Amino acid sequence: MNKEPQATRPKLRDYEPIIGISAIEELKILADKLSGKKVQNINSTYIGGGVAEILARMVPFLNELGVDTKWSVIKGDNEFFNITKKFHNALHGKKEEFTESEFEYFLEVNRRNSEELYFSGDVIFVHDPQPIALIQKRNEVGEKWIWRCHIDVSNPDEKVWNFIKDYVEKYDAAVFSAPNFAKMLKIGMFLIYPSIDPLSNKNKQLSEEQINAVLDKYGIDKKKPIILQVSRFDYLKDPVGVIKAFEMVRKTMPCQLILAGGTATDDPESDKVLTEVKEVAGKNPDIHILLLPPDRDIEINALQRAATVIVQKSIKEGFGLTVTEALWKGKPIVASAVGGILLQVKHKITGMLCHSIEGAAYAIRTLLTNPEHAQWLGKNGYDHVKQNFLITRHLKDYLLVFLSQYYKDELIYL
């Protein structure tokens, strides 16, 4: 199967029709206030993962706005990245065993990088835990050091968190993705929500032909209402619960269910979940289980745009960017009241929140029988994302955090 064509890297002016000229002007005014300051982003990889994806967009945008921005990565061997992977899991609350030598090796790689890395920024923006100990250089380089935490550290393994915290608190500020993801720190803590790119393959506008082609490809009936959940096959996303809710809805109204997503390569349970989902679905022709490879962004986009109701019945959720993407398509959404979903879905305003399978079924039925109300929710959801969760807002927040490091007041006059 051929890979989907990648959209060419957009310029800021390409976002003008979406967010308006005044928002672009404000970004320029803000960036102008940072002129003369150099920003250096440091993380652990150029390719793969959400952080690299964000930086690949942010760094060109900042430079386009006239803020001299660099992106550097630290070097590490397999042993180092195995340790950081365990750190990652432990910070997410998973029980991991660590030896003292592992902590020492982690610090040793950071120390080596701090000597080899060329530091050029006035603002050093360090992403995630892997390069966190570079802060040891703060007396020698940079004016302001900021740590960007992209993960949920609300319920971490205390041993790992305490180890990390010693370094975090040496920074000038830390940035978290949601209030729930943060831990109490002695330094300034900023809140920057994640974002989606409206011009990416996953979110750009599609023609009717493109949408229909995807529906035809997967044999989906265009006349029957579509209930869709996009997520990897994981117990935490409760795909079985979605099927049960769907069966309840189907008793009174004809509809079809699509469960679309991939399996996580680093999750051995993924295949098991998929097998279980297929068993529960049985031979029901109205349930479509689509195992999609990671590069099927346009297909995911098309399915979301074709859906009548989009569901995200997670048991636990991070920020939930799949919800953001669904809202961006102007679709009514039924989602569990967990994690970052609560920041995006305000019950009966931008979607419907649920706490159980029955609740999800009831909400879906309500939306299917009241298309005007569903449309109103969908429109609100779209506006909500446009206002709060687009990449341009993310860019503005970065600029504001950089600037605010140079001022102490809560009302900063520039």
Next chain:
Amino acid sequence: MFDWFEKDWLSVFVPLIVFITFTVLAFWIRFKFSKYINSKLEQIKWAEKDILLSNLTIIVFYWILILGTYTAVEISPIKGSLYIFITRVLLTVFFVSLVYVFYGVITGILNFYSTKIKKPLFTSFQRLKTALTIIFIAIGILILFEIWKFPTTPFILFIILGSAIAVFAFRDNFSNLIAGFEIINSEIIKKGDYIKLETGEEGTVLNVTWRHTEIKGFEEKIILIPNSRFIKVKLEIFRKPPKKAKEPFRFYTRLNTKKLTGLKAKNLMELLKYIKEVPDSVIFYHTHDFIEEYHYLIPQPSNEFALWVGNILGYEALSEKLSTIDIFEFSSIGELRRRIADILEEYINNNPSDNNCREGEEFHFIKSVSVIMPTPYIAHDLREFVQILRFISPNSLFFHIYEAKLRVGKIANDFSLWLSESLAEERLVESITRIDPYMLTIEGVREKIISTVESYLETEGVGE
């Protein structure tokens, strides 16, 4: 050689006599008849008589000579191809001169009137003359073709086709010219007027030409509006120039970032405790964040305390009470904080059982850090003020309306203060100050202020 003359002397002599007679007649008409015509025209005092006389006097002389020559040739023995050639030459000379005279008279009259018309029309008169010249040449050529028996159909087709192409290519110019003529002659739009088109262009009229109208818009921008636009869209004309403000209004914008305080409440008691302790910026954030984040929603929920208490803790009555707090009536965050705390305290006293929320659903206290920056937009008068209001960002409106009063500590919103202090438009100030921004979306506030100022301008006709 003389034999022929002796036999046919009459055939030569008679045409010669005829020609001489016509020549004498021509001289007589030139000197006597023109005087007679002149005296008659003097009586009717027609201003353009000189144009008519200068063109006709000499040409009538030549026409009589041509007629004399033609009559002489007709009665002479000249026949065959020579006869045809001579008559065609005579006809050619006659018609060319006829066209020339018409052209001379018409352009002469045009020249005469062009000295009396307004300057902008002068260029257009010159263009009209050029067009007439082309038309007369075309007519002349057609007559010549007819006389010399050349086929005229291709030429006529060429003219029709050329004219059609010209009309199509310059159709906008034609409509601009027609509209320009109407505007200039009837003085619909004058220099110094303030005009506003339905399509958004507005400004003070600097000049009106045959084709376009030049206006000075916002930020001294010169805009050229094709005249035809005025007959296609709705146009408003304000004769009086707007009153200049003592101090111009500089629009600022404000962008805010969210700072976590690390404080979180899981029940009403904790919520009350922190509401009493947290900085003003936190109270401001939780009572105004919804306006920004959901600025498209009508009606907007009022504050996040009310939402959390209702949606998460399930205290519907308390939520309703908190959401009905009218923020508009408070002049400081301190007063607002006391009101929220009083409501919570009263509820807790009457309902001692206090439930904890589920884990992960705590109320997080967030601080708003605002960066306030000047925009390039400055209003010197009410019209510029409205123009800028139309496109200024929601963030700027938020700063001048919500933040200026409650957070910066001014007695009213920035717009009301400027209207009062720099323009002394007290009736307008009263109307603007009365707008409750908490009952509208930010876009609703924008529309309300614009319509209020515009209707004030219409009814009061504010000008210098």
